[in-house]
Amino acid sequence: xxxxxxxxxxxxxxxxxxxxxxxxxxxxxxxxxxxxxxxxxxxxxxxxxxxxxxxxxxxxxxxxxxxxxxxxxxxxxxxxxxxxxxxxxxxxxxxxxxxxxxxxxxxxxxxxxxxxxxxxxxxxxxxxxxxxxxxxxxxxxxxxxxxxxxxxxxxxxxxxxxxxxxxxxxxxxxxxxxxxxxxxxxxxxxxxxxxxxxxxxxxxxxxxxxxxxxxxxxxxxxxxxxxxxxxxxxxxxxxxxxxxxxxxxxxxxxxxxxxxxxxxxxxxxxxxxxxxxxxxxxxxxxxxxxxxxxxxxxxxxxxxxxxxxxxxxxxxxxxxxxxxxxxxxxxxxxxxxxxxxxxxxxxxxxxxxxxxxxxxxxxxxxxxxxxxxxxxxxxxxxxxxxxxxxxxxxxxxxxxxxxxxxxxxxxxxxxxxxxxxxxxxxxxxxxxxxxxxxxxxxxxxxxxxxxxxxxxxxxxxxxxxxxxxxxxxxxxxxxxxxxxxxxxxxxxxxxxxxxxxxxxxxxxxxxxxxxxxxxxxxxxxxxxxxxxxxxxxxxxxxxxxxxxxxxxxxxxxxxxxxxxxxxxxxxxxxxxxxxxxxxxxxxxxxxxxxxxxxxxxxxxxxxxxxxxxx
Amino acid sequence: xxxxxxxxxxxxxxxxxxxxxxxxxxxxxxxxxxxxxxxxxxxxxxxxxxxxxxxxxxxxxxxxxxxxxxxxxxxxxxxxx
Numbered sequence: 001x002x003x004x005x006x007x008x009x010x011x012x013x014x015x016x017x018x019x020x021x022x023x024x025x026x027x028x029x030x031x032x033x034x035x036x037x038x039x040x041x042x043x044x045x046x047x048x049x050x051x052x053x054x055x056x057x058x059x060x061x062x063x064x065x066x067x068x069x070x071x072x073x074x075x076x077x078x079x080x081x082x083x084x085x086x087x088x089x090x091x092x093x094x095x096x097x098x099x100x101x102x103x104x105x106x107x108x109x110x111x112x113x114x115x116x117x118x119x120x121x122x123x124x125x126x127x128x129x130x131x132x133x134x135x136x137x138x139x140x141x142x143x144x145x146x147x148x149x150x151x152x153x154x155x156x157x158x159x160x161x162x163x164x165x166x167x168x169x170x171x172x173x174x175x176x177x178x179x180x181x182x183x184x185x186x187x188x189x190x191x192x193x194x195x196x197x198x199x200x201x202x203x204x205x206x207x208x209x210x211x212x213x214x215x216x217x218x219x220x221x222x223x224x225x226x227x228x229x230x231x232x233x234x235x236x237x238x239x240x241x242x243x244x245x246x247x248x249x250x251x252x253x254x255x256x257x258x259x260x261x262x263x264x265x266x267x268x269x270x271x272x273x274x275x276x277x278x279x280x281x282x283x284x285x286x287x288x289x290x291x292x293x294x295x296x297x298x299x300x301x302x303x304x305x306x307x308x309x310x311x312x313x314x315x316x317x318x319x320x321x322x323x324x325x326x327x328x329x330x331x332x333x334x335x336x337x338x339x340x341x342x343x344x345x346x347x348x349x350x351x352x353x354x355x356x357x358x359x360x361x362x363x364x365x366x367x368x369x370x371x372x373x374x375x376x377x378x379x380x381x382x383x384x385x386x387x388x389x390x391x392x393x394x395x396x397x398x399x400x401x402x403x404x405x406x407x408x409x410x411x412x413x414x415x416x417x418x419x420x421x422x423x424x425x426x427x428x429x430x431x432x433x434x435x436x437x438x439x440x441x442x443x444x445x446x447x448x449x450x451x452x453x454x455x456x457x458x459x460x461x462x463x464x465x466x467x468x469x470x471x472x473x474x475x476x477x478x479x480x481x482x483x484x485x486x487x488x489x490x491x492x493x494x495x496x497x498x499x500x501x502x503x504x505x506x507x508x509x510x511x512x513x514x515x516x517x518x519x520x521x522x523x524x525x526x527x528x529x530x531x532x533x534x535x536x537x538x539x540x541x542x543x544x545x546x547x548x549x550x551x552x553x554x555x556x557x558x559x560x561x562x563x564x565x566x567x568x569x570x571x572x573x574x575x576x577x578x579x580x581x582x583x584x585x586x587x588x589x590x591x592x593x594x595x596x597x598x599x600x601x602x603x604x605x606x607x608x609x610x611x612x613x614x
Numbered sequence: 615x616x617x618x619x620x621x622x623x624x625x626x627x628x629x630x631x632x633x634x635x636x637x638x639x640x641x642x643x644x645x646x647x648x649x650x651x652x653x654x655x656x657x658x659x660x661x662x663x664x665x666x667x668x669x670x671x672x673x674x675x676x677x678x679x680x681x682x683x684x685x686x687x688x689x690x691x692x693x694x695x
Contacts, residue, residue: 460649
């Protein structure tokens with residue numbers, strides 16, 4: 001059933017306290033502060049796409065996805081609407097820096113007659129922003145308790161805890177109340193409001209006609225918000241901060257593209273040079289110089305070196321050797337590095353600015369600037385990025401973004417291996433790889449943009465202030481994501497290796513190799529053993545690529561393997577998410593098209609480069 | 615550009631950086647509903663902060679900034695003030 005109010009209502013005893021507010025106002029930070037759990041905190045709208053629940057003393061705290069209003073414009077609004085309909089208390093989180101926008105939702109919830117307490121967040125930035133908020137007056141005008149907090153820094157949380165249970169219904173629009181009481185006696189007030197605002201789902205549920213007065217009600221509410229803001233906000237000064245100027249430079253092509261190039265160069269220096277070469281060199285030396293020999297000599301003492309078990313545990317694809325070396329020595333430092341970079345981009349507010357800068361360019365490939373967010377996150381983890389495509393405005397854009405992510409965006413683990421492998425064959429191949437991947441994404445985007453019906457939906461996003469990211473939040477987020485990533489990769493990786501080890505020991509691998517020889521040997525001009533890598537890559541792409549380090553091959557061959565593997569769908573987890581997000585039919589189409597394209601392009605690149613280079 | 619009772623109207627994408635404009639009409643209904651929530655309703659006065667060449671227009675009201683894609687900006691009629 002679409003109407004999920006009852007579902008949120010069956011969470012067990014206690015009151016249901018709902019954290020609601022606009023996107024990017026700090027609901028997640030407050031949720032963390034109240035429950036002691038950790039959910040992602042970023043500086044771009046839409047981090048929370050589903051509801052998150054936690055216990056708070058005897059009660060339940062539910063964090064609703066961020067929305068600008070309640071109706072059925074998109075999925076988040078539907079989810080949030082149903083959570084709020086079932087709420088006992090709403091803690092409305094409001095960003096002090098733009099009351100004008102946020103109070104619209106506040107008044108809508110108040111008009112529903114639900115007990116509310118307003119948490120005025122980011123009060124620490126108000127003074128920097130050059131204005132003051134008269135909190136007691138705001139409290140009087142809204143008719144509900146208002147508490148100043150700074151959730152990320154834990155300020156005001158204790159006071160909020162005291163005031164949560166003082167929540168009460170606020171001052172509603174008298175004209176609106178009268179209309180509500182007159183029209184619907186049988187429907188609860190909260191649902192009645194949504195009915196007269198024209199919500200089709202709620203109206204159908206009660207078997208009444210949806211109202212047509214939405215625009216008039218919105219307009220009246222907007223005027224009330226403007227009145228309140230004009231009374232409670234007082235400007236102190238209007239001087240422009242350095243961050244404001246930098247924020248401007250990021251938007252304009254003349255300065256924005258150089259700044260973006262500079263950022264990407266810094267990222268390359270950190271991840272591609274410092275981590276992929278210096279740090280990895282060090283950790284691999286430790287693993288190969290001390291850890292692997294130690295494990296081998298220890299095992300040889302316990303089980304016979306020629307036995308099957310020994311081969312599985314410490315052979316070429318050894319569970320204790322290859323896996324541990326690869327995960328700890330290679331993957332962890334790089335994945336952590338990439339997630340650190342992404343966390344900084346998220347928290348600083350640079351991400352939406354890149355979206356604006358690239359809006360024009362992305363329109364050319366059938367997307368709008370907002371698509372930059374999932375595409376960039378894909379470099380961290382493609383599986384997570386698939387889920388983030390939900391923030392895009394239309395189904396058409398989600399389709400394009402999912403396809404491009406599946407085809408052309410390598411995740412952090414793959415990038416780790418690609419950087420390591422290509423760094424060993426020289427900068428030329430690295431450049432070639434970037435040129436190839438970039439052209440493929442652009443071509444695929446242009447083709448999709450042209451042939452899918454409809455056009456890109458226009459950009460309409462809020463621009464958060466540019467701020468210096470907090471070291472603690474950046475580190476916590478990057479560490480948590482890397483840990484999850486490795487934790488998730490480990491069993492799949494171990495299982496795959498075990499399977500491969502067993503296949504190898506019993507000679508089945510050899511038969512599979514021969515079966516795949518037409519593709520590997522004839523089409524891609526690679527050694528027969530490369531079939532292993534494609535089989536492993538089917539399980540986890542970077543996992544296949546890891547084995548390549550141990551095979552002797554020509555630089556061109558290494559390049560072709562990297563290219564082909566990068567183009568296929570990253571891992572089993574991401575394949576599952578494609579199916580989940582896009583449905584079985586479309587998922588199957590995306591998946592097989594991507595796979596076919598990967599091998600076709602791989603073979604074509606081989607021929608092209610053989611003519612050019614040899 | 616069109617002239618209504620002596621008032622000059624232009625679309626938002628034609629506005630100049632730093633210009634103060636009053637929103638007079640938003641032609642698309644869904645956009646109108648979304649824009650009201652962002653604080654941009656018909657009658658609102660906003661500052662045009664930035665016009666990215668061939669790209670989005672950034673407008674601000676008080677401390678809050680919103681980026682509006684070019685195609686959308688061309689559907690929003692404003693009156694310079």
